[in-house]
Amino acid sequence: xxxxxxxxxxxxxxxxxxxxxxxxxxxxxxxxxxxxxxxxxxxxxxxxxxxxxxxxxxxxxxxxxxxxxxxxxxxxxxxxxxxxxxxxxxxxxxxxxxxxxxxxxxxxxxxxxxxxxxxxxxxxxxxxxxxxxxxxxxxxx
Amino acid sequence: xxxxxxxxxxxxxxxxxxxxxxxxxxxxxxxxxxxxxxxxxxxxxxxxxxxxxxxxxxxxxxxxxxxxxxxxxxxxxxxxxxxxxxxxxxxxxxxxxxxxxxxxxxxxxxxxxxxxxxxxxxxxxxxxxxxxxxxxxxxxx
Amino acid sequence: xxxxxxxxxxxxxxxxxxxxxxxxxxxxxxxxxxxxxxxxxxxxxxxxxxxxxxxxxxxxxxxxxxxxxxxxxxxxxxxxxxxxxxxxxxxxxxxxxxxxxxxxxxxxxxxxxxxxxxxxxxxxxxxxxxxxxxxxxxxxx
Numbered sequence: 110x111x112x113x114x115x116x117x118x119x120x121x122x123x124x125x126x127x128x129x130x131x132x133x134x135x136x137x138x139x140x141x142x143x144x145x146x147x148x149x150x151x152x153x154x155x156x157x158x159x160x161x162x163x164x165x166x167x168x169x170x171x172x173x174x175x176x177x178x179x180x181x182x183x184x185x186x187x188x189x190x191x192x193x194x195x196x197x198x199x200x201x202x203x204x205x206x207x208x209x210x211x212x213x214x215x216x217x218x219x220x221x222x223x224x225x226x227x228x229x230x231x232x233x234x235x236x237x238x239x240x241x242x243x244x245x246x247x248x249x250x
Numbered sequence: 251x252x253x254x255x256x257x258x259x260x261x262x263x264x265x266x267x268x269x270x271x272x273x274x275x276x277x278x279x280x281x282x283x284x285x286x287x288x289x290x291x292x293x294x295x296x297x298x299x300x301x302x303x304x305x306x307x308x309x310x311x312x313x314x315x316x317x318x319x320x321x322x323x324x325x326x327x328x329x330x331x332x333x334x335x336x337x338x339x340x341x342x343x344x345x346x347x348x349x350x351x352x353x354x355x356x357x358x359x360x361x362x363x364x365x366x367x368x369x370x371x372x373x374x375x376x377x378x379x380x381x382x383x384x385x386x387x388x389x390x391x
Numbered sequence: 392x393x394x395x396x397x398x399x400x401x402x403x404x405x406x407x408x409x410x411x412x413x414x415x416x417x418x419x420x421x422x423x424x425x426x427x428x429x430x431x432x433x434x435x436x437x438x439x440x441x442x443x444x445x446x447x448x449x450x451x452x453x454x455x456x457x458x459x460x461x462x463x464x465x466x467x468x469x470x471x472x473x474x475x476x477x478x479x480x481x482x483x484x485x486x487x488x489x490x491x492x493x494x495x496x497x498x499x500x501x502x503x504x505x506x507x508x509x510x511x512x513x514x515x516x517x518x519x520x521x522x523x524x525x526x527x528x529x530x531x532x
Contacts, residue, residue, distance in 0.1 A: 152482040165319040178447045182482045182494040200293040200323045206444045208455045210351040210492040212323040303488045306460045341434040341464045351492040353464040
């Protein structure tokens with residue numbers, strides 16, 4: 110499934126406040142700015158992180174909690190609609206003091222040390238997430 | 251070498267069918283949509299992956315096959331022309347159940363569990379890949 | 392802090408010369424092209440790399456030097472103004488022959504083997520970096 114959308118003239122660039130919950134704040138920005146389709150990217154650093162791996166057989170997320178500071182080497186996400194609201198789906202790549210790398214599906218309770226993001230809103234029929242039986246995920250319908 | 255291109259008003263956003271070959275399907279979309287220049291990004295999950303590392307001395311790819319499910323933490327690629335057709339060059343970052351991370355040059359036989367992508371087509375003189383003696387790679391001429 | 396910028400009609404796509412210093416050359420392109428706001432992305436390979444981790448307690452960077460060839464799985468960066476000049480802040484994810492992954496804040500003396508980048512310039516009031524006491528970093532004011 111694929112859709113053609115138009116690029117919006119407005120791009121949002123910003124840095125997040127120290128101590129913010131990274132995922133909640135990205136959702137908050139999209140809801141406040143009424144962005145129903147688009148992409149999100151960013152780099153920065155976090156004080157701790159919660160990252161998930163989807164067990165494709167059991168059809169459930171396994172969550173890992175990292176209790177130490179990490180660089181955010183890549184945050185990559187998209188914006189679509191779930192429960193009639195803008196919904197951010199993002200994956201994150203983190204690096205430690207030894208340049209070792211960890212990553213997964215971004216979960217709540219990932220605390221920002223510093224984070225610089227760029228959101229590209231898209232115009233057109235935004236995707237809506239609905240339950241997909243085959244994968245057990247909420248995918249674009 | 252550097253070129254100025256224009257952003258296309260149309261952005262393509264989509265999710266890939268379960269079981270697709272990730273690289274072949276990205277090439278397929280670009281060929282079907284006649285996208286000769288642009289960038290590709292995505293996140294998702296795969297059932298297995300084939301990733302390459304280019305040996306800069308021997309000038310050949312070493313391929314590693316990962317035979318287990320992984321999250322796609324980042325797919326980042328570009329579109330140019332090779333053999334008169336749209337050609338996708340992409341690198342991928344993958345994460346497992348322990349949040350351990352693997353990655354390389356995306357090869358064929360990387361099977362999609364779920365994958366959400368955004369393609370930004372660019373307008374202008376698209377780059378054409380040709381053999382580069384120094385590196386042994388097909389680079390933009 | 393957040394700002395709305397407009398997308399520029401011109402996107403810059405290019406490949407970097409063999410042996411370039413990746414960070415210096417990205418800064419050089421932005422300074423030559425007078426790009427004061429925007430984002431940078433790329434994939435490729437390097438002959439060696441210098442990557443940093445910011446120690447959030449000591450408020451100083453720890454630098455790791457990787458003395459062997461690596462694939463660039465993801466370079467993600469932004470452009471803003473520091474000392475009245477365009478300034479690139481970028482994070483990099485690297486992969487080796489075993490598909491093991493390393494990464495951090497991109498430093499100087501990261502030598503290009505081949506590198507393909509896309510720069511999206513943005514128009515509007517560009518962010519200016521200034522010292523932030525809480526983090527010890529130069530953040531957008």
